[in-house]
Amino acid sequence: MTKRFVYSKSLALVMSLCMFFISVLIPMKSASAEVIHRENYEMNWAYSPQYGKNVRTELLKNTSGQIAYCLVYGLKSPNGTDLPEVGRTDDVVYRVLLNGYPQKTPEQLGVPTWQQAHYATQLSIWHALGQINTGELQFKDAAVEQATKAITYAADHTGDTQDVYMNVQPTDKQEAKLNGEYFETTTYAVETNAKKGEYKIQLQEAPAGTRVVTEQGEAKETFQLGEKFRVQVPKSSKSAELSLRVTANLTNQHAVMYKGTSVIQDATVLLEHSQEKVSQDLQVFWKAVGGLKILKVDENKKPLAGAVFEVLASDQKSMGTIATNEKGIASLDNIEIGTYVVKEVKSPVGYILNDTPQTLEVKTGEMVTWTAENKQIKGNVQLLKVDAEHPEKKVAGVTFQLENSARKVISEHTTDENGLIKVENIPFGSYTFVESKAKEGYVLSQEPIPFQITEQGQTIELEAKNQPIYGELELTKIDVADGNVKLPNAEFEIRNEKGEIVAKGKTNAEGVATFKLGYGKYTYKETASPDGYMLNEETFSFEIKQNGEIVKHIVADEKIPSIQTTATDKTDGAKEMHTSKSVTIQDKVDYNDLLVGKEYTLTGKVMDKSTGKPLVVDGKEVTVEAKFTPKEANGSITLDFTCNATGLEGKEVVVFEKLFKDGKMVTSHEDINDKGQTVKFVNPEVKTTALNKVDGSKELEATDSVTIQDKVEYKDLIVGKEYVVKGKLMDKATNKPLQVDGKEVTSETTFTAKEKDGSVTLDFTFNASALEGKEVVVFEDVYQNEHNQRCVRL
Incomplete structure (x- = not known):
């Protein structure tokens, strides 16, 4: 609650002291006086029990027409009286004036007329000064009562003062920040209770071009209250500080007090007064x-x-x-x-x-x-590819991938004819050559070749060795008929694609021969067969393509077949035979070590032993051919040689045999002196001696029964064969068979030759009574009895 005091003449000394105090605190204009007039108006709105009457007042105005209010209840109001100005009234009165009429309209105060508004304001002033307690008044007009309370309440609850103050915000040191072409401060606001006024800003140590502007950026020197300002420093200014000071000419309302007399009361008017205010120095800096x-x-x-x-x-x-x-x-x-x-x-x-x-x-x-x-460091690299076993040999055609440190392939290169890869202008970094394709005949290297480019223009020289591909040929020599039989001492030679011999060797006791060979295509063949076996003349091909590869081949050899022949007369198996127009020599061929199930061809030829050349009969050689497929490795087959043997008497012939398989001769039996292959054609001879059987003489008496005994001597018959000797008497005179009793006179005998040379007798008994004086001759034919084949005639 605002402090109140009672204003009365008894307090004149106190008021005088207060006025003196106010005049000291608030500079006043030079002493002046104001003529106050009064006007009456009708009112009957409040009754004071304290004073026992209705409370009344008048409307006071100065010569300017401004409304003044009484400060002392009960004294006479001035009317044309010249009252001196003695200072200001208390702020409590000031606040009543601010919240009363005419600062507030009747409408704002809730009353219909200015008179009611004026009356409520006057009551509030007396109440503020403690001269009337409005709370005890008996109001006859509710609107006036309510207006009085509103003014009193507002005066008690506001902090308005007649003292003019001025503050500039902000007060702390401010940084001007760059905004466009200037360093610009935040906005400064001049805070004051003055009702109006203007101010200017003084700058100290400000760079050239510094200016003060409104919020909207307008440069000006004088600002009105309510306007904010900024300081702008050209951005070309180097970092520094400046200070600013605000000087303001401020105008505010004061409750001016005019001094009454002992019978005329004091009055107060709300008037405007101006004064200058200067702020403290404010600091601004910028970077x-x-x-x-x-x-x-x-x-x-x-x-x-x-x-x-x-x-x-x-x-x-x-x-x-x-x-x-x-x-x-x-x-x-x-x-x-x-x-x-x-x-x-x-x-x-x-x-x-x-x-x-x-x-x-x-x-x-x-x-x-x-x-x-920056230019990147770049260098060069040379990679030389050589043969690991013969470093002087450069390897061309090897492909490498060049990888960076992230294992990304950045390029691919192939060694030239000198085995070189040259890569230039390689950027700084770590790299690796990785072989991606080896030259044919070499092992692909799995070992990366790292290097680093660290200096500008450097050339790094690398060497990489390629291991030639080596493989192995493993030959196992077996018996073709029995694969479990391994054959030692079979000799082989290996040739390269050019036909050059690159390796030789023979099978060991286990029948195995091994050859270490480089990459490439090869052939091999057997050059010497194991004892007792045919040479396998087939040429085999193989290829070494991978390192460590073992090419295994099994090579089978056939045992050398053997044949043994026995030529005989087919009729009786004899080694000697008689000639005839058709004879058959049968040659039995015993064979060994043939391949079961394979087809063979056996050819035979009859040879003249005396000449060693083929026997020619009727202009042709005597040959026979037979195909057969053995069911067993060992067996026999016969060949029959049939020919016209007339004229071959006394000849020895030899049968030559050749055995073929797959068109190739695998064995033969061609020994001209081999008795087993030889057959002899005998050359039988006979001579006869016809005698009288009785006395062995050459003459016979012509009797009715005579016997001529013919002794037949033979040579070169075949021992053991049965022969038939047939004889016939011939009339020498007619050279025809002798006829006796209408029949020819014949005789025959059969015998088996026990020796090649010998004799037999043949008796011709006949009636010779009619043959007196005749000479007869005995004709003899010798037949080999089995075929009734005549061997010789005499």
């Missing part, structure tokens, strides 16, 4: 900074990290170093504007140092950018 940025790239504009730059100020003082990040950017922010020199002191890994200094001008709020290019 005139910018930045520099370096973008480090390679020749392809790819950002480079890790480049380090030293930054030198204009006085050559080092500002330190900055390094580019993964985006290739190195920056220095918030540095004082001016000229700087940047110099690369460390290049990105893998790049050539670019140490040419660069001058950069840093401007306020700007980031000066310099793009610096």
Whole structure:
């Protein structure tokens, strides 16, 4: 509750002291007086039990027509009286005046007329001064009562004062920040209880071009209350500070007190008064900074990290170093504007140092950018590919993939005729040669060949060895008829594609021969067969394609077949035979070690032993051919040679045999002196001696029964064969058979030759009574009895 006091004449001394105090605190204009007039109006709105009457007042106005109010209840109101101004009233009265009429309209105060508004304001002043307790009044007008309470309440609950104050906000030190072409402060506001006024801003140590502007950016020197201002410093100014001071001419309403007399009461009027206020000095600073940025790239504009730059100020003082990040950017922010020199002191890994200094001008709020290019370190590599066993031999045609450190293939290269790969301008880094395709005949190397390019222009020399492909040929020699039989001492030779012999060897006791051979195509063949076996003349092909490869071949040899022949007379198996127009020599061929199930061809030829040449009969050689497929390895077959043997008497013939398989002769039996192959054609001879059987004489008496005994002597018959001797008497005179009693006179005898040479007798008994004087001759024929084949005639 605001403190009240009772204003009365008895308090004149106190008031005088207060007025003196007020006049000291509040500078006043030179002493002046004001003529106050009064006007009456009808009122009957409140009754004071304290005073026992209705409370009344008059409308007071000064010569300017401004409404004044009475300060002392009960005294006479001035009317044309010249009252001196003695200062200000208490702030309590001031606040009533601010919240009463005419500062507030009747409508605002809730009353229909200005009179009611004026009356409620006057009651509130007396109440504030403790002269009337409005709470005890008996109001006859509710609107007046309510207005009085509203004014009183407002006066008690506001902090308005007649003292003029001025504050500039903010008061702390402010940073002017870059905005466009100026460093700009935040907005400053002049706070005051003055109702109106204007102010100016004084700047100290401000750079040229500094200005004060409104919130909207309008530069001006004088500002009205309510306007805010900013300070703008040109952005070209270097970092510094300035101070500002606000000087204001402020106008406010004061409750001016006019001094009455002993019978005329004091009055108060709400009037405007102006005064100058000066703020404290306020500080403003700004940072005139910018930045520099370096973008480090390679020749392809790819950002480079890790480049380090030293930054030198204009006085050559080092500002330190900055390094580019993964985006290739190195920056220095918030540095004082001016000229700087940047110099690369460390290049990105893998790049050539670019140490040419660069001058950069840093401007306020700007980031000066310099793009610096580095050339990548590049070098060369040479890879020489040689034969691992013969390093002097260079290997051409080997393909390598060149991989970077991420194992990504970046190129592919093949060794030239000198075994070289040359790769130039390889960027800095770690690399690996990986062999992807070996030269034919060499093992693909699985060992990577790493190298690094670390210096500009360097040439790295590498050597890689290729191991020739070696494989093995393993030959196993077996018996073709029995694969379980392994054959030692079979000799082989190996030839390359050019036909050159590259290896020789023979099978060991297990029948195995091995040959270490390089990559390529080869042939081999048997050059010497094991004892008792045929040479396998087939040429076999094989190829060594992979290192360590073992090519296994099984080579089968046939045992050398053997044949044994026995030529005989087919009729009786004899080794001698008689000639005839058709004879058959049968040759029994005993064979050994043939291949069961394979077809063979056996050819035979009859040879004249005396000449050693084929026997020719009727202009042709005597030959026979037979095909057969043995069911067993050992067996026999016969060949029959049938020919006209007339004229071959006395000849020995030999049968030659050849055995073929698959058109190739596998064995033969051609021994001209082999008795088993020989057959002899005998040359029988006979001579006869006809005698009288009785006395052995050559004459016979012509009787009716005579016997002529013919002794037949033979040579070169075949022992053991049965012969028949047939004889016939011939009339010598007629050279015809002798007829006796109409029949020829014949005789025959059968015998078996026990020796090649011998004799038999043949008796001819006949009636010779009619043959007196005749000479008869005995004709003899000798037959080999089995076929009734005549062997000889006499």
